[in-house]
Amino acid sequence: MILLNTRPVERAHSLTQIFIHDDIEVIELPLLELTALPYSADLAQLYRQLSDTQVIVVVSPTAVDVGMQYLQASQIEMSSLANVQWIAVGQATAQRLKDYGISASIPEVETSEGMLQLPILQNLALRQVAFWRGLGGRQFMMESLQQQGIHILNFVLYQRRCPQTAIEQFQQLSSRLQTTIEPVYVCISSEASWLNWMKLCENNPEILSKCQYLTLGERLTQLLQHQQITGVQQLESLNPQSIRNFLLKQKGTA
CATH class of the missing domain: 3.40.50.10090 (Rossmann fold)
Incomplete structure (x- = not known):
């Protein structure tokens, strides 16, 4: 299982660290730069x-x-x-x-x-x-x-804005994301981060469609669903432990 941690750099660390002893690979890919x-x-x-x-x-x-x-x-x-x-x-x-x-x-x-x-x-x-x-x-x-x-x-x-480093990192990751058989989860915490993710994927629609999305709140969840995105799971909190519990549950039932 792969988790793309898309939180801004200053907020990503706590989410990454909580998976340090789990068999889940966390890749930091900040979609927003403030x-x-x-x-x-x-x-x-x-x-x-x-x-x-x-x-x-x-x-x-x-x-x-x-x-x-x-x-x-x-x-x-x-x-x-x-x-x-x-x-x-x-x-x-x-x-x-x-x-x-x-x-x-x-x-x-x-x-x-x-x-x-x-x-x-x-x-x-x-x-x-x-x-x-x-x-x-x-x-x-x-x-x-x-x-x-x-x-x-x-x-x-x-x-x-979308960091330039994210654009470069996505280009390096894209071939792996296209071919991996592991489930890939993407944390989407705002409409702005979703728009940036879609922009990154515009030349790789198969990546956009194969990923699973963890969306914060009902309105953001509905936004993705209205765009015919499947595999959307709604989060009620960005608390790292809550996200960890959810992914470990998914891993156990995979």
Whole structure:
């Protein structure tokens, strides 16, 4: 059994390490690379509105680091945000916020849908929510809140792209992935990573169709199914132990 660990470099290690004593080969193939966008006048204007914001949604550890860096650049004291409630998309993001002394709510399912179910966002008096995010991310969640009449402060702090190293590594792997008789599982944690995977496979459709996909959350699972992708298994969490338990179960029943 082969697992393609497609998490960004800074988040891949814990998933790789948990399989170290198992008969499962883990190949790190990051499909997303996160790079900060420059601090700008538009961001400075958004930061000045944060004190009137009730909730800040933070979607990744990178968003925490860049967001805090630019908060300091805006000369805004954390004390002015004392009444703000924070939402982290998952455990890793919550831990990074904790490093800055911030306690955050975390959804049971680490997706936009999971966050929308949090009681904080069910508050009928909610007026304004800020998003610390990457370019192109969390559109569904922001649109859902806007439809409820909530004003969105849209902090685009970084961009996501497919690393050049992944393109080169996939070219080296492609012949093996085409010919192996072992089951190949691919971790797909976002729509952006899925689009990058499809781009890598555009000249190797047989690889796209033969792999099994571990998808995070219902909406991402449905996206693949609507594209006639078979072999899709839905994850409720990116917790490495949960993924390990799932794959060991599959290996035992293969």
